[in-house]
Amino acid sequence: MLFVEPSRGELGPENGTAGLIGRGAALSWQTERLMSRSRRTIDAALKVKVVWEALREQATVADLAIRRQVHPNQIYGWKKQLQEHVARAFDPKIGRDAEAASNRAIEKLDAKIGQLTIENDFLSKELRPMSAPSGEWHRSRSGAPD
Numbered sequence: 001m002l003f004v005e006p007s008r009g010e011l012g013p014e015n016g017t018a019g020l021i022g023r024g025a026a027l028s029w030q031t032e033r034l035m036s037r038s039r040r041t042i043d044a045a046l047k048v049k050v051v052w053e054a055l056r057e058q059a060t061v062a063d064l065a066i067r068r069q070v071h072p073n074q075i076y077g078w079k080k081q082l083q084e085h086v087a088r089a090f091d092p093k094i095g096r097d098a099e100a101a102s103n104r105a106i107e108k109l110d111a112k113i114g115q116l117t118i119e120n121d122f123l124s125k126e127l128r129p130m131s132a133p134s135g136e137w138h139r140s141r142s143g144a145p146d
Contacts, residue, residue: 042070042074047078050064050068050070050075050078051075051078051079054075054078054079055079055082061075061076
């Protein structure tokens, strides 16, 4: 590996390559560039456009990937996902079943919350008279010494 003098200004610690030349410098620069970038989020509308273009086969997946700046494997994954879930668009029961299941789960959770609230209130009322100011517990509820 060759080293460059920092005075030449080609490479140096200020751009993260630490004076490397050749393949090592390029890899270091690319790695730092990738590490500094935040992950790109692709919204559903763009995914639909890309998959629609891929399904119409007007361009190859590789061309679409380059044009839309996504990896070809992502396009294949989106196509597969669409093909697996396309039947849901035409099945009205799926939405109703999911909503009914969600409502049943909410009702069960509300019932459990109510039950736990009642138990908590009951126990807090019952245990309060049993405790003495000094923190000792009495056997009887009357408070008479044993």
